[in-house]
Amino acid sequence: MFSGLIEAVGDIIETKTTGSSLRLRMRTALAPELGPGDSLAVNGVCLTVVVSENGEVHADVGPETARVTTLGTLRRAHPVNLERPVRADSRMGGHFVQGHVDGVGTVEDIRTQDDSNWLTISYPPPLAPYFIRRGSVAVDGVSLTLAGLGESQFDVMVIPFTWTNTSLRSLRIRDRVNLECDMIGKYVLRAAELAGIDPARRTGIKSH
Numbered sequence: 001m002f003s004g005l006i007e008a009v010g011d012i013i014e015t016k017t018t019g020s021s022l023r024l025r026m027r028t029a030l031a032p033e034l035g036p037g038d039s040l041a042v043n044g045v046c047l048t049v050v051v052s053e054n055g056e057v058h059a060d061v062g063p064e065t066a067r068v069t070t071l072g073t074l075r076r077a078h079p080v081n082l083e084r085p086v087r088a089d090s091r092m093g094g095h096f097v098q099g100h101v102d103g104v105g106t107v108e109d110i111r112t113q114d115d116s117n118w119l120t121i122s123y124p125p126p127l128a129p130y131f132i133r134r135g136s137v138a139v140d141g142v143s144l145t146l147a148g149l150g151e152s153q154f155d156v157m158v159i160p161f162t163w164t165n166t167s168l169r170s171l172r173i174r175d176r177v178n179l180e181c182d183m184i185g186k187y188v189l190r191a192a193e194l195a196g197i198d199p200a201r202r203t204g205i206k207s208h
Contacts, residue, residue: 002041002083004094004136004143006166010042012078013056022061022072023050028082031055039099041083043167044141044178045069046099069101070140070176079167081141094143095136101178103127105139107171108153115160119171122153123179129189130181138180142166 010028017023024042034040034052040059041047051058066072074080086092109120121139123131131137133149142162148155163169171177 001086002046002094002097002099002141003086003092004083004097004138004141006081006083006142006162008082009165009167010057010080010082012074012076012080014076015074018060020063022063022066024059024061024071024074026057026059026080026082027055028057029055030082030084031057033084039085041081041085041097041099041141043070043074043080044097044099044138044180045071045101068104069178070104071178073176079170081167083141095138096183097138097141097143097180098183099141100180102130102181103179104176105179107173107175107177110171110173113157117158117163117168118147119156119158119168120148120153121156121177121179125152127179127181128152130185132185135185136182138178140167140177141180142168 008028008030010026013025013027015022015024031052034049034057036050038049039046040049047059049057049059061071103124105121105123108122111118131146131149133146135146137144137146144156146154147157158168
């Protein structure tokens with residue numbers, strides 16, 4: 001379980017195909033705190049550390065994960081958001097994040113207002129029932145609040161601290177980002193489905 005509060009921004013050193021998987025080599029200050037078998041969220045995707053040495057962390061990305069997230073497109077020098085799992089004895093900041101990406105969105109607009117930055121991100125239609133205005137979403141692993149919500153896109157405001165201390169500052173228009181919807185919303189939607197309620201019909205979204 002993660003919180004969406006990024007601990008460090010790492011850099012991709014190398015991406016290498018190993019059989020059907022992809023191995024990521026990342027440089028990060030978190031390396032001394034990690035060991036083989038530990039979990040690590042990389043741009044919002046929960047991975048397992050296989051090597052941690054000399055300031056580097058290696059993690060494997062399975063073919064399905066590479067297909068349904070942006071990790072398969074990472075290249076050398078690309079910055080990535082990193083977070084270790086939440087400890088049971090720590091405060092819970094951000095929101096509940098599993099590290100299981102629900103879909104990939106696209107950055108449609110980036111704008112500055114005073115000292116903050118706004119992102120407009122489009123999302124796949126099947127995710128529409130999971131979003132609510134002022135609700136939570138993880139964008140590349142960063143816990144954010146939906147400040148605006150449309151039929152196919154949402155707006156988030158990123159405060160200066162988050163902008164400076166995450167990889168969000170490196171985003172450009174048309175970049176793709178990993179999205180994870182609020183876990184509580186998923187349970188509510190599932191309960192509605194079991195009760196015979198069709199959220200897609202009620203929200204005007206076509207079912208697939």
